[in-house]
Amino acid sequence: MILEQVSLRNWRAYRGDGHTFAFGDHANLLVGPNESGKSSVLEAVRRGLLDRHTARGKDILAVRPLGSSLGPEVRLVFRANDGEGRERRYTSLKRFLDNAAAEVRVERDGEFQLDHEGDAADRFLRALVGADDATRGTLKPEQRGLAQALWFLQREEGIPNGRWNDALETNLKDRFSAESVEPNRARASGIRSLLSAASSSAQAEAVEERVNILFDGHFTPTGRIKTKSELAILTSTIESLKQELEQRNSERDRAALHREELGQIEQEDRSLVDLLADCEAQRKQLTESLQIEPELTAGLNDLERRTEAARRRCAETSARRQSVAVLDQRIQELDETLRDGEEALARLRIAVREHRRSAERHARSWEDELSPKLEAVRQGIADLQAKQRIEQLEIDVQRLDEQLERRRTLSKEVAEAKARLSSVVIVDEASWDRVRSLSERAAVLRDRVWAAGMRVQASELPAGTLTFDPEPEVDTANNELVIAQETVVGIEGVGSFTLRSADERLAAFDVEARACRAELSLVLERFGASDEAALLILRERSVQMERELERAQDLLAAIAEGEDQENLTARRAATATELQELRERCPQSVLPGMEGWAEQRTQDELAELQEKAQSLERTIREEREAEQEAQQKSLEAHERLAAVSASAAAGNSERSALRERLASELEAFVDRAAFELAAATALREAEELDQKSSALRQRFAAEVKTPRKQLQRIEIKISRTEERHQQLAARRTDRRARLEEAGALSLDRQIAELETRLASAEQRFETVHRRAQAIAVLRRLFGHRREAQSHSWVEPVSQLVESWLVRLSEGRAVGVSFDTDLVPQGVALDGHEESLPFASLSHGAREQLVVLLRLALGVVLSQHTCQLVVLDDRLVNADSTRSIVMSEIINEAARSCQVLVATCRPEAYETVVGKRIDVARRGGFLAAAEAH
Numbered sequence: 001m002i003l004e005q006v007s008l009r010n011w012r013a014y015r016g017d018g019h020t021f022a023f024g025d026h027a028n029l030l031v032g033p034n035e036s037g038k039s040s041v042l043e044a045v046r047r048g049l050l051d052r053h054t055a056r057g058k059d060i061l062a063v064r065p066l067g068s069s070l071g072p073e074v075r076l077v078f079r080a081n082d083g084e085g086r087e088r089r090y091t092s093l094k095r096f097l098d099n100a101a102a103e104v105r106v107e108r109d110g111e112f113q114l115d116h117e118g119d120a121a122d123r124f125l126r127a128l129v130g131a132d133d134a135t136r137g138t139l140k141p142e143q144r145g146l147a148q149a150l151w152f153l154q155r156e157e158g159i160p161n162g163r164w165n166d167a168l169e170t171n172l173k174d175r176f177s178a179e180s181v182e183p184n185r186a187r188a189s190g191i192r193s194l195l196s197a198a199s200s201s202a203q204a205e206a207v208e209e210r211v212n213i214l215f216d217g218h219f220t221p222t223g224r225i226k227t228k229s230e231l232a233i234l235t236s237t238i239e240s241l242k243q244e245l246e247q248r249n250s251e252r253d254r255a256a257l258h259r260e261e262l263g264q265i266e267q268e269d270r271s272l273v274d275l276l277a278d279c280e281a282q283r284k285q286l287t288e289s290l291q292i293e294p295e296l297t298a299g300l301n302d303l304e305r306r307t308e309a310a311r312r313r314c315a316e317t318s319a320r321r322q323s324v325a326v327l328d329q330r331i332q333e334l335d336e337t338l339r340d341g342e343e344a345l346a347r348l349r350i351a352v353r354e355h356r357r358s359a360e361r362h363a364r365s366w367e368d369e370l371s372p373k374l375e376a377v378r379q380g381i382a383d384l385q386a387k388q389r390i391e392q393l394e395i396d397v398q399r400l401d402e403q404l405e406r407r408r409t410l411s412k413e414v415a416e417a418k419a420r421l422s423s424v425v426i427v428d429e430a431s432w433d434r435v436r437s438l439s440e441r442a443a444v445l446r447d448r449v450w451a452a453g454m455r456v457q458a459s460e461l462p463a464g465t466l467t468f469d470p471e472p473e474v475d476t477a478n479n480e481l482v483i484a485q486e487t488v489v490g491i492e493g494v495g496s497f498t499l500r501s502a503d504e505r506l507a508a509f510d511v512e513a514r515a516c517r518a519e520l521s522l523v524l525e526r527f528g529a530s531d532e533a534a535l536l537i538l539r540e541r542s543v544q545m546e547r548e549l550e551r552a553q554d555l556l557a558a559i560a561e562g563e564d565q566e567n568l569t570a571r572r573a574a575t576a577t578e579l580q581e582l583r584e585r586c587p588q589s590v591l592p593g594m595e596g597w598a599e600q601r602t603q604d605e606l607a608e609l610q611e612k613a614q615s616l617e618r619t620i621r622e623e624r625e626a627e628q629e630a631q632q633k634s635l636e637a638h639e640r641l642a643a644v645s646a647s648a649a650a651g652n653s654e655r656s657a658l659r660e661r662l663a664s665e666l667e668a669f670v671d672r673a674a675f676e677l678a679a680a681t682a683l684r685e686a687e688e689l690d691q692k693s694s695a696l697r698q699r700f701a702a703e704v705k706t707p708r709k710q711l712q713r714i715e716i717k718i719s720r721t722e723e724r725h726q727q728l729a730a731r732r733t734d735r736r737a738r739l740e741e742a743g744a745l746s747l748d749r750q751i752a753e754l755e756t757r758l759a760s761a762e763q764r765f766e767t768v769h770r771r772a773q774a775i776a777v778l779r780r781l782f783g784h785r786r787e788a789q790s791h792s793w794v795e796p797v798s799q800l801v802e803s804w805l806v807r808l809s810e811g812r813a814v815g816v817s818f819d820t821d822l823v824p825q826g827v828a829l830d831g832h833e834e835s836l837p838f839a840s841l842s843h844g845a846r847e848q849l850v851v852l853l854r855l856a857l858g859v860v861l862s863q864h865t866c867q868l869v870v871l872d873d874r875l876v877n878a879d880s881t882r883s884i885v886m887s888e889i890i891n892e893a894a895r896s897c898q899v900l901v902a903t904c905r906p907e908a909y910e911t912v913v914g915k916r917i918d919v920a921r922r923g924g925f926l927a928a929a930e931a932h
Contacts, residue, residue, distance in 0.1 A: 021919075031918050075091065089112075150869050151868075214775045241754055259739060269728045314682045331662070374617060384602055814830050858896070
């Protein structure tokens, strides 16, 4: 369609009549600043074509003028194809809310005649752009048909989330289907040739729809079998029959197994009866053999009592013999220890004497020889240190005298500088800055007044002829009077007149200048200066005197830093007192022959004496340590001697006690031999009784314990056999009941019926499955054909967008890829193998690519019927270079289709060749406010 004219009435800020916009057949620029009403015009076109006149949503209510309840109205004049290949002119009217109405008129014989009214008009207008007519009210972008793809409006996504409206695909298919199907027909064969023939005929859509219906009856969109389809029901039936058949076969197998188990149970039961008879016979025989148990138990108990008594006697004898042996061994050990102790005592007495003599020798060495020498050396060191201290104190006294004298001199200089400074007029910095500021301001104001003020020359008049009130300034260089404010001029014998400048500010400048000069005179008078130069001389003299005083004070502060006059005086007195006391206390500090010594020689002598003193101290320390070590060793030897003596005494006492214990142990026997004989006799008797007890226990185990264990095992075996016999009886009864039940079920007949039903179901499943697979193959073939058709209508759009994108990016982008739904996927860059995803592009680049896509769609679709492309201010992110290229592309597209661009930046579209519509203030907020 081609839009020729839009007329608005009571639409947002367009109140009343007279708001008409006419458009050309190619490029159109709807120009106006922000909020001037451009988007309102495009909104009116969209709602006039797509929204039902009865809509009353909040979006429609917002279209009313501000503060009004009037019904908004839009009238459109456009050209469109009537569906029969002819282009006709139409006019449409839509009025919303109040007195809602819709009309469509067609031009016949030069007049517009009414064709459709009300809902019929709404349906007709929606059909023109392929919009969804099932929705009432306003349409979402995905329901707008071709308008979704060709109109790029504000606040709307440039690319749909899923796919474009079917109207776009339908129009493109109509444009390219013939070319895409015909070349493939010759290469098809079999089902594909039939499909191609059907697809190329008028019944293609019906055949494909029938195939899809059959496919939907068997499969889900993803290709899986539907739950309630015949295939799924047959599969479930076959699986159920197989399970039931398997269950019946299992029951038949279990019945056979029960027969086999019943035979095994009866055979095992007969074996158990025989085993039970054998066990009863063995139990009777073992019971008879156990009658000898009381006799053997009494004999065994008597023998064990006698054996235990013999063991106790043997143990007592062994313990006594062991005690005697221990006593003998301990007495021998004590004899050896006492002998070793006597030898150690002799050695320790010798060591104590030697250590005592060594300690006395070391004591005489350091007390009698080394200590007097060390005292003499220390006295020499003290004399030399006293000499050094006296010399240092003399230097300190001299230095303190110099500091005190210098301080007195600087204090005198500071006092003199202060006296000189007090006799000079001090011009402080603030006063000087104020004088300079006043002088500069007065000069600036004087220049302004003199430059713009009125000038009067009165040099030819006699003196006193003219009087001025107030007195004007005099420009002596030009012998002129400068008048800046209202002045009364009097002429002697004539009268007076008033002079007033046209510039009202001159009077203020003149007043301010006079005030500045008056204040400047007061300041100069206060310092006794005739003018600014004299004041400057006073200021420089004050600064020089202040600097001299500051230098003297800095020197005095540097000298007195850290210590004041009083502390210096006190320290000098203390140093002199210490020097006097040291000279009186150490008169010998300067020995004869030391008066002329240099400081280095004194230090050398002092170092030599200190080294000698350190050597003597080290030797004395070593001798004292040796003395202490000898004394320590003597003390340790004496302690060991006492310990050994005490140990020997204890050993003698212990030996005497052990000998007494040994005599008491052997007191009951004649001698040691009789003691040994009694011990051997008791041991032999205990061994004989042990042998008899062991033989009797073996007989008891063989004749009593073993048969008793066998009897217990036989009884346990009899109990288990009887229990097993009862279990077999219960199992035999259960198996017989199961066999009787299986015989009543007629399993063989049921299995035969199930096998027949399963074969029938499997045969039906095979038939239905082959049909479903054939339908799936046909659907895939139709899908392949749709892909080929999609490629045929995507390719021309893609090529056109790609050629424009190369120009727009100056060769940096060399290609663009689309999916089969014509949605951009990525951009190929020069020098890169991988494409850059569409989502990764900048906002401006995505916006420009979407604009190119809409222009390309408009050009391709306009080859059949001219289309309208709308761009609502969609290049705001383009730079100046790309704006120029975009303008050239719009010019190219406008040769094939109508392009309507709304913009607030007309300079970005200067090279666009087309009609320019100025919205100005007719539809903006300002116009709404004025009308309201």
